[in-house]
Amino acid sequence: MANPRPRVGLFVTCLADMFRPEVAFASVKLLELAGFEVEVPERQTCCGQPAFNSGDRKDSAAIAQQTIEAFDGFEYVVGPSGSCIGMLHHYPELFAESDPWHQRALELKSRAFEITSFLALHLDMDKLSSSFSGKVTYHDSCSGLRELGIKKQPRVLLSKLPGVQICEMEEAETCCGFGGTFCVKYPEISNRMVGNKSDNIRATGADTLLAGDLGCLLNMVGKLKREGIEVQARHVVEVLADMVDTPAIGEAKGV
Amino acid sequence: MEVTSQDFKKNAHIALHDAKLQRALGNLKAGFPGKRAAAIARLPEFDALRDQARDLKNHILAHLDLYLEEFENNVTAQGGTVHWCRTAEDARKTILEICRQQDAKTVTKGKSMVTEEIALNEYLEANGVTPVETDLGEYILQLRNDHPSHIVAPAIHLTLEDVAEAFHEHHQRPKSDDPAVLMQEAREMLRKQFVAADVGITGANFLIAETGSTIICTNEGNGDLTQTLPKTHIVVSSIEKVVPTLEDMTLFLRLLARSATGQEFTVYNTLSTGPRRTTDQDGPENFHVVLVDNGRSDMVGTELQEMLRCIRCSACMNHCPVYGAVGGQTYGWVYPGPMGSVLTPQMIGIENAGLLPNASTFCGKCEEVCPVRIPLPKLMRHWRDKEWEKHLTPGAARSGIGIWAFFAKRPALYRWLAQSSNLFLRLVGGKRGRVRKLPLAGGWTDYRDMPAPSGKTFMQQWQERK
Structure with a gap:
């Protein structure tokens, strides 16, 4: 039988990965509580914000492409950071509108959510x-x-x-x-x-x-x-x- | 004025340790933002007006040439003269020439940031014309040989004691720290100057194309005396201040005072339309408008065009936590705060002002309060892009980002880097759970502890659980 639960790709974020793994585990737990199948794509690294805010658009764009590919196919991309998810929302700015990556970036943006805003939409809060x-x-x-x-x-x-x-x-x-x-x-x-x-x-x-x-x-x-x-x-x-x-x-x- | 934008960090260090300045900045923080919030709460359509203002400004900027020419035609039709000045130097020379035609000894001045931008006072003085600032804040600064630290409240960095001292020194009167006494003193001093002046110079908040009028919005009334009493009135304005109609002007007036000081309206809103007519009871015989470009037309059609929507309300700096910490003079040139961090690189070169657009956490508060919705963080990032393209980014930052990006583009290596850093920090953090001192991380650990990781990286633990 096919799994009816929608798939969420967890965007771990560098700081949760390195400093506070509990945050990523808590995110997984809450997303599962909300009825999602959670996966952690291995090709993800950083959202690219340090490069973007330093004016290094070339590296920002390369990292954006990598992230877009890593989260291809997930119904949602959810992360425990407004800053990193906000960066995912900046991705379309990195590509000219004529570039096919622009469309892919827009498409990722439409699926990318910060965790509390995502839970507020999808979680039956009585379960908390x-x-x-x-x-x-x-x-x-x-x-x-x-x-x-x-x-x-x-x-x-x-x-x-x-x-x-x-x-x-x-x-x-x-x-x-x-x-x-x-x-x-x-x-x-x-x-x-x-x-x-x-x-x-x-x-x-x-x-x-x-x-x-x-x-x-x-x-x-x-x-x-x-x-x-x-x-x-x-x-x-x-x-x-x-x-x-x-x-x-x-x-x-x-x- | 001397440019010290390259010394932003040194200036900031001094400012952060200047107790008097910090007190003055505390007053600013306690004043304007709260007043703005209260004023907006009384105007439910405020956000809709902001949208209208943004759209109208975009329309004006798309047809800037058209509206400026209409403005010129109507100024001329009213008997005035418009002077087009491409550079600051052109503008200074034009103004001096008008003063010389009038054989002017002294000129009174209303508050004008554009005349600061073109360094007019120094130039006039060097050429035998004495400028007298009549805005109270600017007057105080002139006595102290100081410069504005804020575009609306130029002397906001000073305390009452500073003012009392400056007046005592220059007015030869008994020292007083009663604001009412000081105000009266300034009035008495300035009255003589208003009457004696040969030329009055003001800025303009807006230029109205359909009538050829200019308007100043002030709270002291000094601008009115500056422009009505002398024989000649010179309006100095940058080109982006033009609006099509009087009706359009009122839209911006509704936004301006509320965003700036939290007033519903500034106390004096005075329109000037051409020189005195035979039927007028007062007014200047000669009316000149000096239009200053100084790099602005180069911004049209670029990402920076949005900056030309700015109506100089100061809301961005009033709400900026960086400005609030270091004050306006730290920025090292005429325009401080977020709007200055975008404009200054355009006017004095990114190679001289790169530290300004970097001095932001991109918290976005400035954009949130901007009455014409200028995306200030985006425009500051634009300058960081330019710095990177021109290899002006400081070497350590550039190579740091380069090395980091090398790993970030290679997921397996990035995992390894994260694991190694994680292990290292856990080892030095020990049982304490945090680190007090870390090599090469003094920027962090001089002021704060560094929390240590609570365990292996998430990616390691996730793999182990699977």
Whole structure:
């Protein structure tokens, strides 16, 4: 009998792959809960954003072609990052309209979704349950917010978990200062921006910081830890998938 | 003015450690964005107006020659003169020539960023004509031999103490830090200048093609005195400010003040149409419009054309977290913030201004608030593309991206690189789960810890589970 479940290709993202595999496993769990068959195409690497934002269009286009091919045939492409999925949405800009790759890029764009926005559309939210309990504050990552319109979706999903109490921070929509290579090219300015962010996080009294992008999370966690602020941080899918037994980002093991 | 855009990082370092500037920037952040948000909340059709404004600007730019010629014809019909200036140098010479025809000793000036762009004050002074800035902010800056840090609130980088000090030094009056007293002092000083001036120079917020009018939108009324009292009024404007009709102008006026200061309307909106007629009670005898191109027509028909929609409201810089951290003077030339990061490379060369379009996280806030929907991040990326094409990208960044892309284009090698980096970071992170110091990553670890990976890469674990 043919498998009736629609196939999703998971776009793992470099940072989830390298720093926080839990985020990709949580994504798989949630997508399966929503009734999808999840596969992880092996030909995927990075979305190409570091090249794109550095002006290297040739390498960006080559990486885009590789990604388009890797995810050929999937009904959806879903990833745990507004920034990386936002980059997939930029792919059509890399090819002239007369180039057949332009059409393929548009076609990929129409299938590519950030995970919380995808779950908000496809998941029966009554199926969500999590042992997580605590006061959380949510940082809206810029690309997800402004390129993909992700604002309500993670909050709606979290509202289905009785243990989660959301305390919004001031300037939740203000950039944390990560910005990919920006944070190492302009470290002092980036530091000021993430310093403002950690002040706003601390002021909420929340014990957990959640967000939908690991770039921002690594930046904010790094600053919170350096300043000795006792706030734990997780990607939102970890809480949604009830995968909160592992140490939070940047926390010591076995605590 | 001296260009220091190449020193953006050094300027930023100084700005970040300047406590007084940081206080001033805090006031800006606490002021304009909130006022804008409140003003927009009272105008439900704001977003629809933005769409209209974007479309209208696109139409104007597609027919820029037509509308500028119509404008010129109507200025001429009203008895005024239009001067076409391709470069900043042309514009300076033209303005000086008009001043000389009037045998002008002093000229009063309304606030005008285009005259900053063409460095008019320095030029007039060097040629024996004394310019007197009459906008309060600009007046303060002139006393301090300083330059604007913001296109709407030019002295926003200064505090009350700075102003009190400058006035005390130049006005020979008892020092006061009461804003009302300072304002009165400035008024008294400037009144004499308004009456004595031979020529008044203003900018223009818009040029209206159908009537040959120009308009200035101000909050102090100084512009009105600048343009009505002297015998000669010179309007200096860049070419993209033309709009077809008065009706069209009102669309932009509705967007401009709300986006800039959160006002529904600026306090003074003054139209000038030709010189004084016999039936007029006041007004200048001579009316000149100096149209400045200075690289703008080169932008038409390119990706940068969208930048010519800009109406100089300052919303992009008011909301920019980078501008908010370092202030306008860090950008090192006339136009700061996101709009400056797009315009400055066009005007002084990308080789001198490459650090500006790179000084953005592409957070997109500027585009979100732009009243004419300029895709500022996209245009900043355009300059990064140009830098890359011309091999102007700093060597370390270019080779870093090159090496990284070599791996990213080869999935098997990329897996290996990810696994090795993952293992390395786990080893140095140890049981702590994070790293405090990492070789070659000082940009990160000088200020933050680096969280260590929580286990093997996802791809490794996924393979093992299968």
